[in-house]
Amino acid sequence: MFPFLRIGPLLIQMHGLALLTGLWVATTWIDKESLHLKLNATTILNMIFYGLIGGLIGARVIFAAQHLNIYFLNPLSLFSLNTGTLDLPGGVIIGVLIALLIGRREKLPLRPTLDALAPGFAVMMIAIGVANTFSGNAFGSATRLPWAIYLWGEFRHPTQIYETVAAIIVFIVWKIIPIESQRSGIRFLQVVAFSASARIFLEAFHGDSVLWPGGFRAVQIIGLLILTVAIYLTKQWGKAERE
Amino acid sequence: MNTNRLLTITISILILGAVWTFMSRVREPSSQQPGPPPNPKAGFAAPDFTLDTLDGGQLTLSELRGHPIVLNLWASWCLPCRSEMPAIEKAYQHYKDAGLIVIGLNTASQDSESDARAFVQELGLTFPIALDRDGSVQSRYQLLGLPSTYFIDRKGIIRAVVVGGPMSEATIQSNIENLLQEK
Numbered sequence: 001m002f003p004f005l006r007i008g009p010l011l012i013q014m015h016g017l018a019l020l021t022g023l024w025v026a027t028t029w030i031d032k033e034s035l036h037l038k039l040n041a042t043t044i045l046n047m048i049f050y051g052l053i054g055g056l057i058g059a060r061v062i063f064a065a066q067h068l069n070i071y072f073l074n075p076l077s078l079f080s081l082n083t084g085t086l087d088l089p090g091g092v093i094i095g096v097l098i099a100l101l102i103g104r105r106e107k108l109p110l111r112p113t114l115d116a117l118a119p120g121f122a123v124m125m126i127a128i129g130v131a132n133t134f135s136g137n138a139f140g141s142a143t144r145l146p147w148a149i150y151l152w153g154e155f156r157h158p159t160q161i162y163e164t165v166a167a168i169i170v171f172i173v174w175k176i177i178p179i180e181s182q183r184s185g186i187r188f189l190q191v192v193a194f195s196a197s198a199r200i201f202l203e204a205f206h207g208d209s210v211l212w213p214g215g216f217r218a219v220q221i222i223g224l225l226i227l228t229v230a231i232y233l234t235k236q237w238g239k240a241e242r243e
Numbered sequence: 244m245n246t247n248r249l250l251t252i253t254i255s256i257l258i259l260g261a262v263w264t265f266m267s268r269v270r271e272p273s274s275q276q277p278g279p280p281p282n283p284k285a286g287f288a289a290p291d292f293t294l295d296t297l298d299g300g301q302l303t304l305s306e307l308r309g310h311p312i313v314l315n316l317w318a319s320w321c322l323p324c325r326s327e328m329p330a331i332e333k334a335y336q337h338y339k340d341a342g343l344i345v346i347g348l349n350t351a352s353q354d355s356e357s358d359a360r361a362f363v364q365e366l367g368l369t370f371p372i373a374l375d376r377d378g379s380v381q382s383r384y385q386l387l388g389l390p391s392t393y394f395i396d397r398k399g400i401i402r403a404v405v406v407g408g409p410m411s412e413a414t415i416q417s418n419i420e421n422l423l424q425e426k
Contacts, residue, residue: 179244197260228257231257
C-alpha cells in the first residue's frame, strides 16, 4: 500500500495518479483501435472527453442537490477539488448519457464504436486494480494463505492484486484471441463479460463487500446481471451479423 | 474465436458464477462477533487514545462514544491546516448543540506548544485541543499528511477520512450531517 507521494508541499494521491495514467493509456488504445476499425478517432476521443467532463460536473451537481442547505450557503464549495463530495453513480450515469448523445449527434455507429472502446475499458479495469493496490481499498478477507498480505491489522487476501492480474488476463485475451466478426460490438461484449466474470469470482475473497438480503454480495449479483445482458446481446448481435 | 464459442464459454461461466455466488454468500453475522478492529480507515473502529489537552485536562476518545466526532490532526506551521480551521470552528459552532464533538489533535511532537497555543488564540478555536507529545497517536493513525481529518460515528467507527486540505465547508458539513443522520 502506497496511498500518497509527498513532493515538497504537494501530497499526490497515488490512486488518482494510477487512474489518470490508466485513462491516458486507455485513450491511446482507443485511438489505435478506432483507426483499425476505420472510425473517426477524433470524434470518439471527443465523446470520451465530454463524457468525462459532464460526468464530473454531474457528480458534483447531484451531490450538491442532496445537500442543498449546505451548498446554498457555500456556493463556492461547488468548485472544491475534494473528491469526497462527488456522487459517483450519478456522475457515471450522466457521463454515459452525455457520451451517448454526442455519439448520436456525430452519427457514430454504435457497435463498431463499442468495439473501439473495448481495449480502453480493459485498460481502465487494470488501472482500477492498480489504484486499489496503492490505496488499500477493496481489501480482502482475513486468510492464512502463504501469499496473504498484512493490511489493515490482518493477514488478508491480496484482492487488489488478484483483480489487477485478472484484468491483465482479460486484456491479453482481447488482444491475442480476437473475435472473428469485426465491428459487430461483440469484442466489446467479450471484454465486459470476462471482466464481470472476474468480479463474480474474486468478490468472494473481499473483506469489504456490500451485502444484500440473504448475505448475497451486491457486486456478485450485479456481475451476474451484467454477464446475462452481455450473453443476450452477444446472441442478438451475432445473429444480426450472420444475417 | 467465433461468436458461438464465446457464447458457450460465457454461458458456462454464468452457471458456475451463479453457483459460486450462492456458495460464497455471507452467513448471518453472529451477535457475539466483535466489531471491526481499530484502523485509521473508513469502516474500521477509530484507534483509541488518551491525551493531555491544551487547557490542562485529559481527553479519551472512547469515552466520547455516543457522539459524532470530527478528529482533525494539525500543526501550527501547516498552511492548509490554518486555511481550513475557521470552517471547522464554524461547523463546530453550528452543530455542537446537536451533539457534535470536534477534537483538534495537535501533532505536538512536530510542533511547539507555544506556537500551538498562539494558533488557537489567533483563530479563536473553542473546541478541545489534544496534544500528541510523543507522536504515538500520529503513528496509530498512520499519519500520511497534514491536515488529516477523521469523521467518526456514534459507535466509534470511522465513516470518512480526508487527507490533505484545506477542506471546503461543504466537505466538512456534508460529512457531519451524514454522521448526525445515523442514530
